[in-house]
Amino acid sequence: MTVDASDHELQQYLFDLQGYLVIHNVLSPAEVAELNRLIDARRLPGPRESIRFGSAAGKHGPDHGFLNWGEPFCRLLDHEAIMPILRFRLGDYFRLPRAESKLRVAELVEAGDLIPIAVDGWRAPGYLWPAARRPRSVQAQALLSPFDSLIWYRERTLRLFGFRYRIEIYTPAAARVHGYYVLPFLLDEALVARVDLKSDRQAGVLLVQGAFAEPAVEPEAVAGPLAVQLRRTAEWLELDDVVVGERGDLAAALRRAVRAVSWRRE
Numbered sequence: 016m017t018v019d020a021s022d023h024e025l026q027q028y029l030f031d032l033q034g035y036l037v038i039h040n041v042l043s044p045a046e047v048a049e050l051n052r053l054i055d056a057r058r059l060p061g062p063r064e065s066i067r068f069g070s071a072a073g074k075h076g077p078d079h080g081f082l083n084w085g086e087p088f089c090r091l092l093d094h095e096a097i098m099p100i101l102r103f104r105l106g107d108y109f110r111l112p113r114a115e116s117k118l119r120v121a122e123l124v125e126a127g128d129l130i131p132i133a134v135d136g137w138r139a140p141g142y143l144w145p146a147a148r149r150p151r152s153v154q155a156q157a158l159l160s161p162f163d164s165l166i167w168y169r170e171r172t173l174r175l176f177g178f179r180y181r182i183e184i185y186t187p188a189a190a191r192v193h194g195y196y197v198l199p200f201l202l203d204e205a206l207v208a209r210v211d212l213k214s215d216r217q218a219g220v221l222l223v224q225g226a227f228a229e230p231a232v233e234p235e236a237v238a239g240p241l242a243v244q245l246r247r248t249a250e251w252l253e254l255d256d257v258v259v260g261e262r263g264d265l266a267a268a269l270r271r272a273v274r275a276v277s278w279r280r281e
Contacts, residue, residue, distance in 0.1 A: 046087065053085045137174060153204040158244050166199060166206075178206040178229065194225045194262075200241050207232045208241060208265055212248075220256045221249040223273075226265035234268040241265075242272035 042050070120142065123129040130143040159166055161182045166172045173179055180199060183191040194211025201207075211225035223245065228234045245257045259270040 049087050053087060057084055134174075155201055155203055156240050156244055157201045158198045158210070158248060159201055159206075160198060161196075165201070172206075176206045180209075193227055197225075200237070200244065202237060202240055205229075208237050210241070210245070210265075210269075211262075214252055214254065215258075216254075219254055220258045221245065221252060221254045223257065223259040223266070223269065225262040226259060226269045227263040228265040234265045238265065238268035238272035239275075241269060242276045245269075245273060246276050 120129065124131060124142075127145065130145055131140045132143050134141045161167070161180075166178075166180055169180055178199065181192075183193065183197065184195060188195075193209055196213065197209050197211045199206050199209045206229065208226065208228045210223050210227070213222040213224055215222050226241075228237055242257075249255075249257050257273050259266055259273055
């Protein structure tokens with residue numbers, strides 16, 4: 016399936032679903048022609064071989080890593096039309112080989128395409144893309160599935176947001192901290208709460224079995240936006256109502272907020 020480069024919501028959905036994107040109108044005809052010329056000049060792998068992202072010459076042969084095929088292929092790593100779409104953490108985020116990733120990062124730093132930065136509390140350096148723009152504000156509201164690309168790499172989530180997350184589906188019920196199927200809540204640029212949800216099809220309601228605010232987060236400030244997202248989730252699931260239970264420090268404020276949100280499912 017293909018997707019236009021400007022449709023960011025559809026990009027995110029398709030990437031989470033299938034692990035890749037096919038994006039139209041990224042390369043110019045001249046770029047395509049140059050890449051094809053380099054491909055034609057190389058010995059392509061046989062049917063039992065695979066094309067690697069980048070390999071040291073001699074291990075799999077000099078032609079197996081397409082980053083060794085010429086400068087135009089290397090430029091794809093920081094193409095101005097591609098970089099804004101690639102929201103990734105280098106290295107282990109996409110299970111790239113660590114040693115090879117370090118070499119590629121070093122090359123990008125040397126070329127000035129990545130800037131090493133120090134972040135308070137991080138033992139390892141971070142990296143900044145020189146063309147990255149810092150928005151004046153971030154406005155976002157979303158309930159995140161446990162497998163959302165923003166949070167699935169737990170170490171990164173902890174470093175960036177100070178949010179410790181664990182899927183407790185396989186944890187014995189008595190040992191669970193927050194619940195069976197818990198979704199974090201993103202509000203603007205912070206992960207501020209989490210809710211344990213269950214779809215009760217027989218009763219036609221979305222059950223909030225537990226609602227928890229993060230430390231230093233005021234429940235009343237979070238409850239309203241979260242209530243809106245819960246109503247939207249119930250509507251998407253074709254359920255008639257949202258019912259908030261008693262468990263969690265956010266439950267009381269959320270129950271009031273849910274009652275205050277207008278609700279009419281078509």
